Amino acid sequence: MSPAPSKVTERGTVCDVIASPEPLSFRPATVSDADALAQALVDGVEDYRSFAPPEWTPPSRVRVAEHLRGQLGDDEVWCLVAEAEGQLVGHVIVSPAARSARPVDEPALAHMGNLFVRRDFWGSGLAKTLHEAATGEARARGFDEMRLFVAAGQARARRFYEREGWMQASEEFDDPGPGLVMVEYRYALRGRTP
Numbered sequence: 001m002s003p004a005p006s007k008v009t010e011r012g013t014v015c016d017v018i019a020s021p022e023p024l025s026f027r028p029a030t031v032s033d034a035d036a037l038a039q040a041l042v043d044g045v046e047d048y049r050s051f052a053p054p055e056w057t058p059p060s061r062v063r064v065a066e067h068l069r070g071q072l073g074d075d076e077v078w079c080l081v082a083e084a085e086g087q088l089v090g091h092v093i094v095s096p097a098a099r100s101a102r103p104v105d106e107p108a109l110a111h112m113g114n115l116f117v118r119r120d121f122w123g124s125g126l127a128k129t130l131h132e133a134a135t136g137e138a139r140a141r142g143f144d145e146m147r148l149f150v151a152a153g154q155a156r157a158r159r160f161y162e163r164e165g166w167m168q169a170s171e172e173f174d175d176p177g178p179g180l181v182m183v184e185y186r187y188a189l190r191g192r193t194p
Contacts (some may be wrong), residue, residue: 029079031072036088038065043117051153056179090117092130110143139189152181
């Protein structure tokens with residue numbers, strides 16, 4: 001498969017998605033994608049059972065879909081969907097950190113959430129492509145820095161973020177929202193070559 005550059009335009013901004021292997025396609029998410037994105041998130045956290053507390057349960061697909069409908073209807077939230085043969089295979093969300101589940105009053109800080117890639121696309125480069133699209137979009141929207149929260153036990157994701165240049169910005173902490181031990185990471189957007 002040869003790389004195929006794509007362009008994604010959303011709300012007047014343009015983001016280059018580079019080196020996307022065919023037959024993947026990329027598009028901005030809409031409110032009508034909320035159920036599929038919620039299912040992808042619930043499926044994506046299923047392996048968390050290997051490191052989560054014994055009483056942990058995955059989030060409710062219905063509650064996640066409700067939350068996503070609110071996010072996707074917000075002009076300040078950007079979500080990119082990756083599809084293969086019409087099926088959702090990955091997605092990522094960027095929003096102002098002030099509008100995230102753990103809001104902070106830092107206007108130059110974006111929050112990256114829900115970078116998920118379907119398991120059969122692991123190792124394909126899709127996570128890197130979604131990451132590049134998200135950091136590019138945050139930069140285009142004028143943010144100077146990004147943050148994300150990742151489960152402390154999610155070693156694969158943490159290695160990925162660290163390879164991409166994210167720096168751990170907090171000690172591990174219990175987050176009652178997902179019911180997991182989490183870690184905050186930060187990524188400087190200014191001073192980096194896109």
